[in-house]
Structures are given as structure tokens and as C-alpha cells.
Amino acid sequence: MKFIICFIVTFLSVFNGGTSEFDPNAVSHTTKAELLSMIEEEKEVLVYFYTNFEDCLQCKEKMPQFHETAVYLEKLEEGKVKSYKLAIKFPEYGVNSFPQLIFFHGKIPFRYDKPDEFTPDNILDWVEEAKQTPLPELSDETFEHLTQASTGATTGDWLIMFANGQRPECMKPNLPDLATTAARLRRRKNVAIVNTSVCPVIGKRFEIHPQNHCVKLLFFHRTEMYHYDKTDRSSAALLKYVLQDYSKDEVLKIPPPLDHKNAELESMIAALKAHFLEHANMSQLTFFSGVGFGLLGVFAALLFILRRYRKKKLL
Secondary structure: OHHHHHHHHHHHHHHOOOOOOOOOOOOOEOOHHHHHHHHHOOOEEEEEEOOOOOOOHHHHHHHHHHHHHHHHHHHHOOOOEEEEEEOOOEHHHOEOOOOEEEEEEOOEEEEOOOHHHOOHHHHHHHHHHHHOOOOOEEOOOOHHHHHOHHHOOOOOOEEEEEEOOOOOOOOHHHHHHHHHHHHHOOOOOEEEEEEHHHOHHHHHHOOOOOOOOOEEEEEEEOOEEEEEOOOOOOHHHHHHHHHOHHHHOOOEOOOOOOOHHHHHHHHHHHHHHHHHHHHHHHHHHHHHHHHHHHHHHHHHHHHHHHHHHHHHHHO
């Protein structure tokens, strides 16, 4: 596939008479609101995030390569993939530094992970891989059926990110690197996500607290399980781990599947306990507050009576 893309890029370059002079207005700018709308509409968008050239020399150096890529991509994809520039950070999807190149394939973001190979043919090859890479979301019903984690992993190795989808700092900022990891591992290993806020059975099985939990990465290799607990969740770090470094970590036992009905019932009971505990704490607070105000009232009344008694005695 890479050879074909390189051939097409070379052909288009020759056809256009070689590399044209850099035009800073060749690719349109977008806004954060427009980008969020395009993501929600599941459009295919390639976005170059940059900042002031005076503060970011690499932003300036890589801009012409991005523009050239955008021209080729427009022709190769017949306008189906749009390219834009955005001169702000996008922390919702982990863009906290510049320059960054993110390809949004619908609601799945992919981060370009080879800054030293920022050329049109490499970027186009990466986009093509990303378009063919699934990032499935597993649920209580599908987790064991698809992974076969407890029966010998007959479906292959799995890198799974368990993230709380209700907390904005947990799921989306980690997706770009995880998705690119999936693209680099395509046809070799499986990568998936689990939204723990809506999967009580999985949460109980892997001892994930639904309220306090943020992100947990587990790697399932045959009948073994490994916990990736490093703070570096870049695609380069994840690739290195699942391809070799996992063997240096402690082997964890894969917990057996739980009965869905029992797990859901226990989750409901736990939620009710938490509710009643909160109610009891509020009741105790109300009670002691009432007692405190009552004692304060009695003290104020005694003070008032004592003052009146002293006045009468003086008279």
C-alpha cells in the first residue's frame, strides 16, 4: 500500500510540474466549534494544529509538507477527506503541544506519531491505515465473546483501554494515541476500548470502581494479563510495551467472567448502599445542626434572663 501511495504522490508531483511555491492560504482554517461539529457528524477530517511561528519553529517548517499532503489527499480521496488548520490547543482530544497532526475518522481520532518523517507519502500511508483500522468498543455482553480472555485468547492478543466516558479527562484525550497504536498493530494484535461508566459487569470483574476510576490499560497475551501503569501513553510507548516490554512485568491472573444478572444486582445494591449512606450522613448532619442551634437558643435565652435579673437587682 505504501508503494502505491508513494507512486501516486510522485506522479502527481511530476504532473503538477514539481513542488510548487508554498502558499500559506492553500488550506483553510477552521474553528474549535466547527471541528466539534464535524466530529459529531462523523466526517473525515485531517487537522494541523499549530501556533505562532515565532514561538514554534517546527510549526513553520512542517506547514508546507502539510499543505502538500492536503493537496494530494484531496485528489486521492476525491474530496471525501477535508484538511484544515487550527491555531489553538484541543485538550479534549489530547492536543496540548504544537505542532500536532490529527486525523478524525468519524469520532475516532488518530495522532500522527512520526514527527521526524513528516512527509506527504508517510502521512498519506498513515491516513490509509487509519481508515482501515477498527477501534471497537466492548460491552458487558460482547467482552468475553470477542476477546476469549478466559479461554486462551483464541482471537489473539488484546490491548484494551478501560476508561470512564463520563469524565472528559479520561477517555477522549487518550484516544488519538490508542487509535494510532491500533493502526500500527493492524493485522497483528487487537486494540479496543471499554467505557466503564456503562459496563458494571466488566468493572466488577476487573475491580474497577465506577466513580473513582479514570483510565486503566490491560494487555491480554494468550492466557496472561499485564497491567500497563506508565504515565506515558503515547503510541510509541504502547507499541514498545505490547511488542516486547510486557514480558518484564508481573503476570496477572485473568479474572473469570461474572454472571451478568448477579453482577448487575450487586452493582445496584452497592449503589443503594452508597445512597443510603449519603442520606444517613445528611440526616446526622441535620440532627447535630438542630441540636447545636437548639443549645445556642437555650444559651441566648439564659443570657437574656440573666441580664434582666441583674438590671432588676440594680434598681
